[in-house]
Amino acid sequence: MLVSLDIRDMLIIDRLDLDFQPGLNVLTGETGAGKSILLDSLGFVLGWRGRADLVRQGAEEGEVVAVFHLPKDHAARAVLDEAGIPAGEELILRRVNRSSGTKSAWINDRRASGDVLRALSDTLVELHGQQDDKGLLNPRIHRKLLDQFGGLEPQVSAVRAAWRALAAAREAREAAEAKLETARAEEDFLRHAADELEKLAPQPGEDAELDARRRLMQAGQKVGEDVVRAAQALGPNEGAEGRMGDALRWLEGVSDKAGDALDPAIEALGRALSELGEASAAVESALDALTFDPAELEHTEERLFAIRAAARKHGVAPDDLGDFATDLLGRLAALDAGAGDIAALKDAEDQARLGFDTASSTLSAARGAMAAKLDAAMGAELAPLKMERAVFVTEVRATDPGPEGCDAVTFTVATNPGAPSGPLNKIASGGELSRFLLALKVCLTKDASGLTMIFDEIDRGVGGATADAVGRRLKQLADEGGQVLVVTHSPQVAALGAHHWQVSKRVDQGMTLSRVTPLGPEDRIDEIARMVSGDKVTDEARAAARSLLGVV
Secondary structure (H helix, E strand, C coil): CEEEEEEEEECCEEEEEEECCCEEEEEECCCCCCHHHHHHHHHHHCCCCCCCCCECCCCCEEEEEEEEECCCCCCHHHHHHHHCCCCCCEEEEEEEEECCCCEEEEECCEECCHHHHHHHHHHHEEEEECCCCCCCCCHHHHHHHHHHHHCCHHHHHHHHHHHHHHHHHHHHHHHHHHHHHHHHHCHHHHHHHHHHHHHHCCCCCHHHHHHHHHHHHHHHHHHHHHHHHHHHHHCCCCCHHHHHHHHHHHHHHHCCCCCCCCHHHHHHHHHHHHHHHHHHHHHHHHHHHHCCCHHHHHHHHHHHHHHHHHHHHHCCCHHHHHHHHHHHHHHHHHHHHHHHHHHHHHHHHHHHHHHHHHHHHHHHHHHHHHHHHHHHHHHHHHCCCCCCCCEEEEEEEEEEEECCEEEEEEEEEECCCCCCCEEHHHHCCHHHHHHHHHHHHHHHCCCCCCCEEEEECCCCCCCHHHHHHHHHHHHHHHHCCCEEEEECCCHHHHHCCCEEEEEEEEEECCEEEEEEEECCHHHHHHHHHHHHHCCCCCHHHHHHHHHHHCCC
């Protein structure tokens, strides 16, 4: 519920403090007095997009503060929670518009964006008039309004989920078909490459091993002859080992005749022969290692070159050829199994489509039932509004499937039996349209709680008994627990208000300013008398005002 509205320096309002009450609140005044400015200011603090030049001439900035009372279960609390703004029983919205055009907003003293304000406004206030700024005349949202009226959100959510499942199944099937098509386009290459690598059978580390072996064999060709000569020079025949052996035998043969003079030489030769034997054995071992079959070198080079050529061809490292071959085999296996996989995906898509068709059919049936219920509710609402002969029909027809089902919904009317039906704004006259929209709004917001409903001249174009019927329906709507604010030029509607404000203009130091005055019982008589008779209030007009107010 809107508790208060404080306005500073907005258009022709310099300072205005309004305290609103539950029930039916009416605002009256002459045309141009500033009633629309009140709604513009309220819309401004709620983040609605409207006129930009709101700051009063000569002021640096304009400010609007709106205070709402929030019950514990109010829908605004979910918006505040999502925005990270603490919520109590009182919600304070403040927004400033500077003459430079910049705007700033606060919610409970926390900075807030226009998007958050607008999300809150949807839970706090509904503004409605003949121009239908909330979209009741727009067929594109009639389906949503019907779903809200019927409480069909669970069924709509089920259809959305089924649509997403169908879209996902279709996407999976299409992706698999595209992948299979790509695989088929390169099938010959895959099979040739996989066969080639299977025959080559490269092993991790084999490239380095072959390269080392090849280098060793190539080195053996260059050093082999020198190693052979070294072996011969160290050998027992013509080499050092044979000559040193001869020298040792000669010395040992005469050592008994030379006393101990030859002992050091004999010992040194023994040691030298031992070292020489180790060197000779090492040279022989090296010679064995360097000895190879020329065919082996050729084979090693061929395999090494084959592995490196395959790596270059496929753009991978030689050691990764094995993994690449495994990937090729996997792609071939997927290709071979692709037809079966796609068949399974098509079955899954068919099941998803069946799920969507079932959910959307259930929703369509519910919409048909709710359309009949809305039509009956509208009939009950139109009769007290002096439109008992009018016919309201909610048309539900099949349309292309989508995330919210397969139905298109349009609100149509026929103002008299036998007359052609059509869209609200095409068929109804101004006065009829006001009453249609009031009835429709009553039906669509019957279960709304904590919502302030504002009707901006909803009674335009009607008078007499019809205006009285409109006023009584507004009063009943307010008495059912809601807060209703009505901007009206109808004395019949104004007389039914529980709280009454008069909007007027005054000229102060050459500047036109608007003011709003709460009216007491006597002031209400004068204001309603003015509405009855015009500028000159007569005794007859006051008598009519007392009659409307039920005052003796």
